[in-house]
Amino acid sequence: xxxxxxxxxxxxxxxxxxxxxxxxxxxxxxxxxxxxxxxxxxxxxxxxxxxxxxxxxxxxxxxxxxxxxxxxxxxxxxxxxxxxxxxxxxxxxxxxxxxxxxxxxxxxxxxxxxxxxxxxxxxxxxxxxxxxxxxxxxxxxxxxxxxxxxxxxxxxxxxxxxxxxxxxxxxxxxxxxxxxxxxxxxxxxxxxxxxxxxxxxxxxxxxxxxxxxxxxxxxxxxxxxxxxxxxxxxxxxxxxxxxxxxxxxxxxxxxxxxxxxxxxxxxxxxxxxxxxxxxxxxxxxxxxxxxxxxxxxxxxxxxxxxxxxxxxxxxxxxxxxxxxxxxxxxxxxxxxxxxxxxxxxxxxxxxxxxxxxxxxxxxxxxxxxxxxxxxxxxxxxxxxxxxxxxxxxxxxxxxxxxxxxxxxxxxxxxxxxxxxxxxxxxxxxxxxxxxxxxxxxxxxxxxxxxxxxxxxxxxxxxxxxxx
Amino acid sequence: xxxxxxxxxxxxxxxxxxxxxxxxxxxxxxxxxxxxxxxxxxxxxxxxxxxxxxxxxxxxxxxxxxxxxxxxxxxxxxxxxxxxxxxxxxxxxxxxxxxxxxxxxxxxxxxxxxxxxxxxxxxxxxxxxxxxxxxxxxxxxxxxxxxxxxxxxxxxxxxxxxxxxxxxxxxxxxxxxxxxxxxxxxxxxxxxxxxxxxxxxxxxxxxxxxxxxxxxxxxxxxxxxxxxxxxxxxxxxxxxxxxxxxxxxxxxxxxxxxxxxxxxxxxxxxxxxxxxxxxxxxxxxxxxxxxxxxxxxxxxxxxxxxxxxxxxxxxxxxxxxxxxxxxxxxxxxxxxxxxxxxxxxxxxxxxxxxxxxxxxxxxxxxxxxxxxxxxxxxxxxxxxxxxxxxxxxxxxxxxxxxxxxxxxxxxxxxxxxxxx
Numbered sequence: 078x079x080x081x082x083x084x085x086x087x088x089x090x091x092x093x094x095x096x097x098x099x100x101x102x103x104x105x106x107x108x109x110x111x112x113x114x115x116x117x118x119x120x121x122x123x124x125x126x127x128x129x130x131x132x133x134x135x136x137x138x139x140x141x142x143x144x145x146x147x148x149x150x151x152x153x154x155x156x157x158x159x160x161x162x163x164x165x166x167x168x169x170x171x172x173x174x175x176x177x178x179x180x181x182x183x184x185x186x187x188x189x190x191x192x193x194x195x196x197x198x199x200x201x202x203x204x205x206x207x208x209x210x211x212x213x214x215x216x217x218x219x220x221x222x223x224x225x226x227x228x229x230x231x232x233x234x235x236x237x238x239x240x241x242x243x244x245x246x247x248x249x250x251x252x253x254x255x256x257x258x259x260x261x262x263x264x265x266x267x268x269x270x271x272x273x274x275x276x277x278x279x280x281x282x283x284x285x286x287x288x289x290x291x292x293x294x295x296x297x298x299x300x301x302x303x304x305x306x307x308x309x310x311x312x313x314x315x316x317x318x319x320x321x322x323x324x325x326x327x328x329x330x331x332x333x334x335x336x337x338x339x340x341x342x343x344x345x346x347x348x349x350x351x352x353x354x355x356x357x358x359x360x361x362x363x364x365x366x367x368x369x370x371x372x373x374x375x376x377x378x379x380x381x382x383x384x385x386x387x388x389x390x391x392x393x394x395x396x397x398x399x400x401x402x403x404x405x406x407x408x409x410x411x412x413x414x415x416x417x418x419x420x421x422x423x424x425x426x427x428x429x430x431x432x433x434x435x436x437x438x439x440x441x442x443x444x445x446x447x448x449x450x451x452x453x454x455x456x457x458x459x460x461x462x463x464x465x466x467x468x469x470x471x472x473x474x475x476x477x478x479x480x481x482x483x484x485x486x487x488x489x490x491x492x493x494x495x496x497x498x499x500x501x502x503x504x505x506x507x508x509x510x511x512x513x514x515x516x517x518x519x520x521x522x523x524x525x526x527x528x529x530x531x532x533x534x535x536x537x538x539x540x541x542x543x544x
Numbered sequence: 545x546x547x548x549x550x551x552x553x554x555x556x557x558x559x560x561x562x563x564x565x566x567x568x569x570x571x572x573x574x575x576x577x578x579x580x581x582x583x584x585x586x587x588x589x590x591x592x593x594x595x596x597x598x599x600x601x602x603x604x605x606x607x608x609x610x611x612x613x614x615x616x617x618x619x620x621x622x623x624x625x626x627x628x629x630x631x632x633x634x635x636x637x638x639x640x641x642x643x644x645x646x647x648x649x650x651x652x653x654x655x656x657x658x659x660x661x662x663x664x665x666x667x668x669x670x671x672x673x674x675x676x677x678x679x680x681x682x683x684x685x686x687x688x689x690x691x692x693x694x695x696x697x698x699x700x701x702x703x704x705x706x707x708x709x710x711x712x713x714x715x716x717x718x719x720x721x722x723x724x725x726x727x728x729x730x731x732x733x734x735x736x737x738x739x740x741x742x743x744x745x746x747x748x749x750x751x752x753x754x755x756x757x758x759x760x761x762x763x764x765x766x767x768x769x770x771x772x773x774x775x776x777x778x779x780x781x782x783x784x785x786x787x788x789x790x791x792x793x794x795x796x797x798x799x800x801x802x803x804x805x806x807x808x809x810x811x812x813x814x815x816x817x818x819x820x821x822x823x824x825x826x827x828x829x830x831x832x833x834x835x836x837x838x839x840x841x842x843x844x845x846x847x848x849x850x851x852x853x854x855x856x857x858x859x860x861x862x863x864x865x866x867x868x869x870x871x872x873x874x875x876x877x878x879x880x881x882x883x884x885x886x887x888x889x890x891x892x893x894x895x896x897x898x899x900x901x902x903x904x905x906x907x908x909x910x911x912x913x914x915x916x917x918x919x920x921x922x923x924x925x926x927x928x929x930x931x932x933x934x935x936x937x938x939x940x941x942x943x944x945x946x947x948x949x950x951x952x953x954x955x956x957x958x959x960x961x962x963x964x
Contacts, residue, residue, distance in 0.1 A: 269839040277889015281839045412770035444737050446716030466731035467784035475741045509762045517755045539774045
């Protein structure tokens with residue numbers, strides 16, 4: 078039981094006792110005083126980020142940082158409207174973005190080589206320039222969740238199509254997203270669904286859909302894996318790269334799955350899994366961890382899982398509950414995450430209004446262990462401490478030298494060094510840190526070098542590398 | 545393992561009788577429990593320091609049955625109608641088992657008694673999830689969750705005796721196996737990227753380093769409050785700046801007459817040789833090769849992968865040998881599990897259990913260890929029943945190669961295999 082629940086019970090118990098002896102007036106008084114005690118304790122339990130930290134915190138988590146003008150705009154909206162604008166992005170015009178990457182938009186005899194640079198470059202550019210940052214942030218969340226890698230799928234075209242599927246359903250209904258991913262051609266190759274036949278079911282998708290995509294381990298048996306594998310048989314991919322269901326290759330026999338028996342097909346399994354309480358828990362927990370901090374309390378997860386269940390798996394409702402939660406705005410959440418390589422790189426380019434060669438972007442993300450479209454396995458990327466080691470820290474010290482045209486910092490530097498570093502860390506660095514940057518920057522002669530140096534050093538501080 | 549079970553029960557009784565809370569269970573690896581400071585004596589460290597253990601993780605679940613092939617059994621051909629390898633193609637080691645045809649390089653090392661093959665390595669109640677089973681092998685803790693890897697715990701103990709002991713993970717991200725409570729391996733993704741670039745042509749690398757170091761030294765107090773990973777961040781940065789100079793220097797002096805195969809895995813093994821030759825002189829090198837999850841079209845995929853492993857490891861061994869370091873080198877391979885006995889309908893195999901492990905080195909007593917798992921007496925999921933607990937192999941390596949009491953690192957005692 079948490080403190081709040083305990084106090085509620087205490088209030089009811091004491092109220093009943095008081096009512097019996099002293100009458101209604103005193104009861105009201107007692108209730109009021111217990112409630113105010115409740116509020117006091119509640120307030121004492123959580124301390125919140127300061128006003129100056131709020132918008133930068135929000136834009137780091139629900140976006141990829143912000144340029145000074147974007148930051149000013151969101152500051153002018155205030156926190157409530159800022160959250161609203163990020164959440165309800167559908168109406169924001171994003172026609173300025175390239176809708177398609179420069180890749181072969183068809184299945185060819187042999188998968189095209191080298192297009193990964195265009196594909197990654199296209200997505201990273203969206204993250205940097207989109208007026209709907211939460212859309213890309215959520216697309217990245219689902220890419221990591223339904224982690225599919227080009228090293229096995231091989232066709233950039235199919236990876237692009239899957240990416241669009243994730244984007245379109247990013248804030249929709251989880252069941253629809255899961256159904257979409259179940260017959261997604263890239264996924265059918267990645268987890269061998271396209272090869273799973275009536276007389277020879279392949280267990281790969283049947284297992285991972287439960288372990289990674291929905292409930293998590295501990296909620297199913299090896300027999301459930303086999304039953305799911307049978308229910309998913311029948312998918313194939315045609316020459317144009319579209320998937321279709323071939324009833325002749327589907328196992329029409331009875332299957333017992335999670336205690337239910339029937340002639341289950343893919344939709345039945347997807348429905349059972351999407352509405353399973355364990356799925357509500359695992360998706361809620363993972364979303365919270367993505368936006369707020371690690372190891373949320375059971376109370377927090379239960380509250381979000383309840384939102385998931387009552388909205389029939391509405392993803393946007395869960396994200397909205399997270400962004401409006403006390404936990405999200407608490408000091409416990411502030412800078413509590415480590416910037417992933419993608420966050421590290423996109424935040425810099427977006428904040429600075431800068432560019433980088435797509436090849437340099439791909440090489441950097443690859444060296445840092447997070448190349449989009451190429452996660453290491455179906456479990457996606459690790460996070461937190463995993464992003465920190467001797468190899469990735471050197472990458473973090475060196476990437477700033479590959480940044481081109483950091484106009485926002487150059488302009489800000491005309492005002493002051495402090496203003497310039499605030500393009501990357503809006504709250505401002507402490508004075509002792511600023512002194513080192515000042516001294517080092519003063520030793521250089523050209524403005525371009527000074528700007529480059531201040532960017533590199535700011536991006537080398539833990540302040541920038543936390544999120 | 546009878547020894548393990550008996551000891552475990554005994555310890556549980558002790559814990560219960562003196563009223564210890566569960567978190568004080570001596571078998572738990574929680575942060576408060578493991579005191580590994582007495583893992584090694586300084587003399588032991590001195591004797592072992594020039595040795596290197598190279599762990600090769602085969603990610604995805606390597607099909608052990610088509611790696612160490614039970615070519616003499618009819619059951620093998622019955623269960624693998626399309627995947628069974630021809631009796632005339634496999635590389636026979638004796639009348640019972642053979643290596644996959646693409647492992648000729650490893651076969652010749654085997655014939656020279658430099659390869660120990662542990663048949664049927666696994667653990668009780670096998671887990672068929674990639675993630676869970678890989679974690680079990682990396683933490684050596686099938687029954688309890690722990691945040692430390694088995695080599696990380698060794699590092700904790702060894703570095704508390706001698707802080708110059710190093711471990712290197714040749715990858716962008718660290719394997720959980722090499723992360724301890726306090727200590728962790730260094731990561732090196734590639735030689736090309738492992739150096740601080742100077743700000744401009746005019747500025748020296750050391751000027752850049754000095755500035756970043758200056759930043760590092762003052763940040764601790766002011767931003768640590770936000771995140772307990774800040775210290776790790778700064779430590780990794782400082783270690784990287786020192787280590788990159790050392791490794792770059794060693795690499796530029798490095799010469800070899802051995803032709804490493806041209807692929808990423810062998811490039812990393814060559815980097816391993818360069819790092820071993822540097823003054824970092826790591827006791828542990830860790831690297832991985834992925835792609836073994838052969839649910840479909842296994843034949844060519846696995847043949848290529850096993851060739852990559854076999855040729856790469858053999859080249860590395862020969863390189864070490866040519867420098868007089870064969871006796872100081874031990875290579876050990878493992879995968880998170882083997883694969884199902886019966887092939888599936890996609891010309892592949894699904895997740896399974898027991899697998900062979902390979903240990904290669906000058907001091908290794910070559911041969912087969914443990915029994916080959918039965919192809920007919922299977923577990924309830926129609927999977928192989930392991931014949932050797934993989935922790936017996938770890939115990940052997942910890943005691944006979946890394947010179948320590950394995951029970952401290954593994955939490956309980958396992959019967960060793962005498963492979964050295």
